[in-house]
Amino acid sequence: MSERFERHRPRLLAPEFSNGYTNRPRRKWLKLSRMTENTLPLLDVSMVVNIHAGGGYLRRTMRSLEAAARKARSSGLEIELLLALDRSPPETVAWVEAYHSDAFERIRVIRLDNGSLGLSRQDGLRHARANYIQFCDEDDLISSNTTLVSHQTALKHSPRTIVVPEYLFGFGSLHLLAVYNGSASIPPIAFFSQHPYISRLFVHRSIVDLNQFIDVRLGPGYAYEDWHFNATAIAKGAEFVVAPAVILFYRHRANSLSSNMNSQSARLIPPSPLFEPQTYLALAAPGARRFLRYGQDAVDCETERLRFLMSLSNCEEVRLANLIDPAISLGSMEHCPVVSTRNGDFAAGVGYFEACRRVAGLRFTEVGIVSTPTSPQGKAVFAALKALSDIDSATRSLVLVDDPAFDEDMPSMALGNAVIVNLAHLVEGLSADQRDLVAYRLIEIAAIGARLHLASDTMSARILGRYGRLLADREKIFYRADDRAVPFRGVSMVQPDPFDFLSEFLDEATLVIHSSETGQQRDRDRLDRRADIWRIAYSPVEFDAQRPARQSLSHRILAIGLTAPEAAQLQQLCPAAGLKVRLVTATEIPAEHELANFDLALVMNGSTATYDELLALLRAGLPIVGADIAPLSEVVGRGAVSLTISASDSTRLAEARDCFAAFYRDASLRERLALGIRTFLETHHSPASHRSCIAELLKTPAARLSSHSFN
Numbered sequence: 001m002s003e004r005f006e007r008h009r010p011r012l013l014a015p016e017f018s019n020g021y022t023n024r025p026r027r028k029w030l031k032l033s034r035m036t037e038n039t040l041p042l043l044d045v046s047m048v049v050n051i052h053a054g055g056g057y058l059r060r061t062m063r064s065l066e067a068a069a070r071k072a073r074s075s076g077l078e079i080e081l082l083l084a085l086d087r088s089p090p091e092t093v094a095w096v097e098a099y100h101s102d103a104f105e106r107i108r109v110i111r112l113d114n115g116s117l118g119l120s121r122q123d124g125l126r127h128a129r130a131n132y133i134q135f136c137d138e139d140d141l142i143s144s145n146t147t148l149v150s151h152q153t154a155l156k157h158s159p160r161t162i163v164v165p166e167y168l169f170g171f172g173s174l175h176l177l178a179v180y181n182g183s184a185s186i187p188p189i190a191f192f193s194q195h196p197y198i199s200r201l202f203v204h205r206s207i208v209d210l211n212q213f214i215d216v217r218l219g220p221g222y223a224y225e226d227w228h229f230n231a232t233a234i235a236k237g238a239e240f241v242v243a244p245a246v247i248l249f250y251r252h253r254a255n256s257l258s259s260n261m262n263s264q265s266a267r268l269i270p271p272s273p274l275f276e277p278q279t280y281l282a283l284a285a286p287g288a289r290r291f292l293r294y295g296q297d298a299v300d301c302e303t304e305r306l307r308f309l310m311s312l313s314n315c316e317e318v319r320l321a322n323l324i325d326p327a328i329s330l331g332s333m334e335h336c337p338v339v340s341t342r343n344g345d346f347a348a349g350v351g352y353f354e355a356c357r358r359v360a361g362l363r364f365t366e367v368g369i370v371s372t373p374t375s376p377q378g379k380a381v382f383a384a385l386k387a388l389s390d391i392d393s394a395t396r397s398l399v400l401v402d403d404p405a406f407d408e409d410m411p412s413m414a415l416g417n418a419v420i421v422n423l424a425h426l427v428e429g430l431s432a433d434q435r436d437l438v439a440y441r442l443i444e445i446a447a448i449g450a451r452l453h454l455a456s457d458t459m460s461a462r463i464l465g466r467y468g469r470l471l472a473d474r475e476k477i478f479y480r481a482d483d484r485a486v487p488f489r490g491v492s493m494v495q496p497d498p499f500d501f502l503s504e505f506l507d508e509a510t511l512v513i514h515s516s517e518t519g520q521q522r523d524r525d526r527l528d529r530r531a532d533i534w535r536i537a538y539s540p541v542e543f544d545a546q547r548p549a550r551q552s553l554s555h556r557i558l559a560i561g562l563t564a565p566e567a568a569q570l571q572q573l574c575p576a577a578g579l580k581v582r583l584v585t586a587t588e589i590p591a592e593h594e595l596a597n598f599d600l601a602l603v604m605n606g607s608t609a610t611y612d613e614l615l616a617l618l619r620a621g622l623p624i625v626g627a628d629i630a631p632l633s634e635v636v637g638r639g640a641v642s643l644t645i646s647a648s649d650s651t652r653l654a655e656a657r658d659c660f661a662a663f664y665r666d667a668s669l670r671e672r673l674a675l676g677i678r679t680f681l682e683t684h685h686s687p688a689s690h691r692s693c694i695a696e697l698l699k700t701p702a703a704r705l706s707s708h709s710f711n
Contacts, residue, residue, distance in 0.1 A: 187287020
């Protein structure tokens with residue numbers, strides 16, 4: 001890093017000032033060649049200008065800063081200009097080296113090799129030699145009153161106060177008017193999903209002891225070093241105030257750093273101490289409770305437009321800026337968008353507040369992401385997390401659910417050492433994007449390094465689609481169950497959503513755990529990728545291992561997959577064989593409590609039943625009569641739980657009738673089938689069997705509870 005110092009002839013000062021400043025004797029300037037940076041006299045304000053390659057705009061920017069410096073100096077302030085060059089091209093360096101002006105007490109140049117706006121802002125803050133620092137950028141203009149009014153405003157408050165302009169006048173590729181408000185009316189919840197301020201801050205030099213800009217580079221991850229700085233400042237006790245009638249003329253460029261960040265990044269700041277649950281609960285409580293009670297205290301933007309245009313001082317500042325850059329015009333203000341920081345997205349911040357109330361100060365080793373816990377995929381995630389908790393008491397799970405119909409406090413869904421946060425219940429009306437942001441922040445802050453367990457569903461797809469790049473280093477376990485097929489105009493059609501998730505994100509998976517061999521094989525055949533990550537974990541089933549065979553028979557048979565003509569024909573065949581049974585047809589397996597009304601189940605070729613649905617029949621104690629077809633073939637191959645018939649259309653109905661007759665006439669057969677079902681469930685689907693399987697599949701230790709300090 002090199003520096004250049006330049007001094008200019010001091011101007012004469014009036015003996016007194018009507019604005020309250022006291023006259024100070026002019027300092028005698030030492031030869032700068034004999035001075036080090038740390039021995040330079042502290043001036044009143046240092047304008048720190050971050051420069052990369054803004055050569056085409058620098059002349060206009062500097063004319064604007066010169067006007068503000070002259071107005072401030074006319075009221076007795078001493079102004080330093082610090083030009084911070086970060087990897088600037090030769091033509092920009094040459095322009096800066098040749099620049100001179102008598103508008104400043106002192107001009108200095110520092111050359112940086114950061115390639116990072118955040119680090120360069122921090123270097124500028126560290127090298128500035130003034131009591132107050134005013135941040136500027138290479139391509140924007142400021143109103144001529146900016147330095148003077150910002151300084152006057154800052155002096156009325158503590159050194160922990162950050163001063164921002166009242167207005168942002170956007171021009172260039174986008175025209176808009178933004179109206180800023182102090183943190184007294186902008187609660188911390190506003191920082192959660194949007195940035196309520198800007199980077200053009202006016203701060204006391206002691207801010208370096210409170211906060212710092214961090215390195216946030218252009219890329220696919222985090223962004224917005226200024227948003228992070230300001231959110232962290234709030235967490236550390238700073239306040240924001242507005243410099244009245246001060247205008248930042250913000251140049252919107254299609255290919256600017258800000259535009260590129262918006263398009264390339266996850267549009268999210270790095271972890272900030274503001275979002276640590278305990279801190280957020282303390283700071284955000286008043287704003288969140290007010291929002292929940294009264295709603296958002298919004299302002300009318302048309303009123304703000306008129307207020308701006310009716311101000312003579314505002315119009316005069318726009319006129320002066322227009323003389324420097326004709327792209328700035330009052331005419332653009334008549335119909336452009338108007339935004340106010342009081343109209344920001346407060347709801348998402350309130351949603352996070354409600355989530356933090358559930359999480360409090362806990363840290364988690366496992367995270368489950370489930371749209372619908374009652375879906376097969378959702379049940380698989382819950383079962384795995386319960387198994388991990390049973391295996392290791394140090395396991396602590398955070399389960400993120402997005403289901404309005406789900407009651408997270410249901411005893412049947414208890415997971416032991418876990419917290420369930422139903423995003424759909426946080427704040428009424430939160431969009432999917434807002435709910436996903438809350439979910440991601442909880443993962444990022446409360447579950448540092450935790451392993452992710454993702455159901456193959458829509459919520460998991462949204463989270464990985466938006467934040468997958470930020471979660472790239474996490475272990476990700478995907479959970480799949482057999483696809484549900486539904487009849488459509490006489491044809492069975494597989495539902496695409498769960499499989500689409502796997503198709504889109506398979507490359508990000510550490511493991512894919514499927515609930516059946518049949519379903520897994522179908523997925524593998526369709527995808528033909530990553531053969532090393534596929535695993536099986538059969539669903540755990542609670543059952544009575546001592547349950548005897550049914551002694552009292554209802555003579556009712558549940559028939560799945562039969563057409564209406566087939567059902568009628570089979571019903572007619574049974575009396576001819578001396579059977580008095582009632583055949584009840586269904587297109588899908590009934591609820592568990594209804595299965596107790598049947599003696600056995602017939603599953604035919606037309607059935608769309610999945611492995612887990614067949615498992616429900618066995619759990620209810622119903623032997624199965626059916627053809628050796630998937631997924632029934634997988635069940636049949638693993639236990640004596642069924643009576644098999646052929647798949648031939650010409651004989652299968654008669655064979656089914658014969659199986660019925662054998663079942664009802666032979667008590668020993670019923671006993672063997674009941675024993676086979678109990679053995680099958682205990683061997684393959686008991687909670688103990690499932691725990692053993694999960695322990696083997698996930699033997700890589702989960703992230704242990706970790707501590708983390710945020711910048």
